[in-house]
Amino acid sequence: MATDTGQSNQQNTGIGEDRPLKRGPLSKWVSSSIQNPERAYRAMFYVATVFFLFTTLFPFYWLLVLALTPQNLLTNVGLVPNGFNPMSFVTVFERVPFHIYMFNSLVLGIMTTVIVLLLASLAGYVFGRLRFPGKAPMMLAILAISYFPPAAFLIPLFELFTGNVAVPLLGTSLVFGEQLYLNSPDLFNTPWAMVLPFSALFMPLSIFILTTFYGQIPDGLEDAARIEGTTRLGALFRVIIPLSAPGVATAGVLTFISVYNEFFFSFLMNNGEAQNWAPLVGGIIGLQGQFDTPYHLMAAASIIGVLPVAILVIVAQEKIVSGLTAGALKE
């Protein structure tokens, strides 16, 4: 409340000079808001904004407070750090190879984004620009897959990626006299054990975003390119995708953020070692030692881990808003 009366008073001194009566600041504010409801709405708006900023940003501030407090003073920490110890940001990297975990997260994010953009571009072109039987049911089926909980995929995928699934090779019993099997490749502890599930999980959203964007390109542009002698795929890659660059960027940003945020497969599809492609999840959980719980390091690591997505959000916030609009409101 203090902030909003303060702000209204500042406005009053500017506008309300034709008001010679002596009043207290509160009654002045009340009477002016009765005369001018816009001002009351404005005040409500400031209060709400300050409240939301406080609730969203306070947890980050708390991380900073803990990260700067030396380990031996980590009891009953108040609103300011008990001391000043920026070294915890360095210790994080000494205790676990946190830079490798971060690198793994970035690689997984980029790999998934490339695969998703490529496959979703082809699918988005088909759904946005071609007419064919079975289109609506197929879009619904793709949407339905994203409803299933990751837990429903976990067991078979785990078996598949640990090389425990044998596919019978058809016809081998006729040729060689015995049935041969092809074992699934052992992908556990490789990036693929995470990239493949991520791609399948996050592709539907990108397909819907790109379908919307590709569908809006006028047919004439594609026809012109075809008359110039481009192939069908050439028209997609040289005309439609470049013209939908904002949509592609949006889908890419959203996919990358989703992968960076993912917990389920990131946690379960590797053994948590940095050299085995464990992402951020492994790094932060790995900080918890056998004999102590270094709260200040966990806080410091969390701040470091948030930085890449925070930068991405600052740079790409317009794209995120427009992408969620295009992708989510379509269905």
Add this chain to the structure above:
Amino acid sequence: MATEQESQGAIRDSSRSGPYVTAVRWMENLSETAFAYFLLAPALLLLLVIAIYPLVTTFGMSLFADAISGSASLGEFVGIQNYVELLTNQKSYALPAPFLPTSLTVGGIVSSALGVTLIFTIVSVFFETIIGFAQALVLDQDFRGRRWIRVAIIIPWAVPIVIQGMIFFLLFQPGIGFLVGTSQNPSLLNQLGIIGTTPLVNTIDSLLIITVADVWKTTAFMALLILAGMQSIDRSLYDVARVSGASPWQQFKLITFPLILPTIMVAMLFRTIAAMRVYGIIETTTGCQTVPSLSCLVVSSFSSRTYGTAATVAFVTAAIIGVVVSIYIVKFADAEGGF
């Protein structure tokens, strides 16, 4: 560049051959339907191997008993017995928490997987909708520095789940912070009776913390979707309303709210689906023993190698989500028909 010339050559000179030219010519001659399925093939193949094959296999596994010996992964074929046992609460021997509430008290409901998941979903989606709506109203205003306010409000949504869990673990871990005190020296929240002095091992306190954590992170997502809906409203409607003397509250009640109701329904649907799968925030904050959500049951029975049970719980979870989605779709169709 060489390929480009080659492809142009292919169209002019159809007598040329070579694998690339043959492939291009084959692709150009496909019918529209065949071409559509050809381009969809990679995406469908990925979904087939990574999504549909696991779903079918999971369903198959749910029809088998858990392995008794160490070597085999599954026991004998038992048909729907796993489902019957799970839904009549006779599976407790293989699960860390009962599936259905064992008693209709608050404690009984929150210590069952279905109860705790549903309470979490309803409460978190309710508050996310209300707060997200308020945030969207703020973000819809035009003011200086809107870009930075918007970034600040979006950022929690982009925070990795493991860091979200770490934040709330550190906020509510007894001893280090001011939110949780000891019995000699209670904090404000303790004195008000909102949480106890060991909130991360108490189921009801933990449920509250996880709900707050989820609201903190995903309200921004809700706000963005609702904001998108608000910005697609035709601005001239407001001009008409203003000319006819409608107050801001009337403008909100008669224009904004009815026009974004469908958007809110869609946003709630997305959030409900995600909330019913909750796992990561529980694992990183309080652990699955304290708040046994449905996904927690799947993972813990998977880790103890009772695959038949794990598959059954996974499939029942998917089915419950399916039921909730259909309820929404029916309601959504109603809401849209109402205008």
